[in-house]
Amino acid sequence: MQNRAWRVLGLWALAAGLWGGNPGESHPGYPLFKAYCWGCHHQTAEAFGPSFRTIASKRTPEQIMAQIADPEHTYRSLGYRRNSMPAFSDLNATQLKALTDFILSFKEMK
Numbered sequence: 082m083q084n085r086a087w088r089v090l091g092l093w094a095l096a097a098g099l100w101g102g103n104p105g106e107s108h109p110g111y112p113l114f115k116a117y118c119w120g121c122h123h124q125t126a127e128a129f130g131p132s133f134r135t136i137a138s139k140r141t142p143e144q145i146m147a148q149i150a151d152p153e154h155t156y157r158s159l160g161y162r163r164n165s166m167p168a169f170s171d172l173n174a175t176q177l178k179a180l181t182d183f184i185l186s187f188k189e190m191k
């Protein structure tokens with residue numbers, strides 16, 4: 082019984098650590114980010130792809146939206162030598178906008 086209580090407490094602390102530190106969870110772009118991007122991009126840490134903070138610091142909304150929808154046609158203009166990102170051409174305009182806003186919300190963060 083006591084063991085179980087510790088386990089529950091441990092899980093709770095883990096969850097708080099994972100979720101508590103991430104700003105912007107109430108943002109409409111957040112669930113899309115978790116579903117489609119999080120495997121390769123993180124908010125403020127570099128992962129397989131650049132962090133959203135890095136992207137936000139140097140790109141316009143147009144560049145970001147174009148890259149999400151059709152990276153095969155944008156990677157060169159963004160300075161990459163090849164494309165490693167899948168196209169998310171099934172996202173609708175509202176979803177693209179939400180994701181782009183979410184990425185740009187990391188612009189001011191230090």
Ligand code: HEC
Pocket residue numbers: 113114117118119120121122129130131136140144145148149156159161163164165166167169180
């Ligand atoms: C399979 C891994 C992968 C997934 C999934 C992925 N990306 Fe990427 N993304 C990359 C990599 C790697 C790059 C860097 C360019 C390259 O090497 O192709 C990149 C580049 C980008 C860039 C341009 C970076 C710059 O320099 O401005 C944007 C914007 C971007 N990703 C947004 C997204 C969004 C939004 C999603 C989710 C809808 C997503 N990516 C999903 C791997 C991924």
